[in-house]
Amino acid sequence: MEMVCIVCPNGCRLTVTGEGEDIAVSGNKCKRGEAFAVAELTAPMRSVTTSVRTTVAGYPVVSVKTDGEIPKGRIAELMALCRQITIDKPLAIGTKVAEDLFGTGVDLITTTDMEEANE
Numbered sequence: 001m002e003m004v005c006i007v008c009p010n011g012c013r014l015t016v017t018g019e020g021e022d023i024a025v026s027g028n029k030c031k032r033g034e035a036f037a038v039a040e041l042t043a044p045m046r047s048v049t050t051s052v053r054t055t056v057a058g059y060p061v062v063s064v065k066t067d068g069e070i071p072k073g074r075i076a077e078l079m080a081l082c083r084q085i086t087i088d089k090p091l092a093i094g095t096k097v098a099e100d101l102f103g104t105g106v107d108l109i110t111t112t113d114m115e116e117a118n119e
Helices: 031-042 072-084
Strands: 002-004 013-017 024-026 049-056 059-066 096-098 108-110
Touching: 013 031, 024 031, 049 072, 072 108
Parallel strands: none
Antiparallel strands: 002 013, 013 024, 049 059, 059 108, 096 108
16 A cells, blocks of 8 residues: 655655554655555544634634544544534634543634634
């Protein structure tokens, strides 16, 4: 299997062979590339950026993101959760909209300062 490491700007082209505990990685210029490939095959994680609805004037939606990575397989669940959220007051950037997503310790936070525009 081939993949491109996204950990640093080098963008190493990795070749990965094996499975389970016998994964071999080549093409990486540093140890981070090897760790990335192993994690990508065994437990892929992603940061997510999206939006949620609001009832705040001038903000039909507000942008949000995870403040860390969640399991890739839980992204559909996160999107379903986001469709259920409606913010009813102006929030500052970095305000938690949902906490401890799926028991990961990762929160969903706002990335827009709604308070500043309403002053």
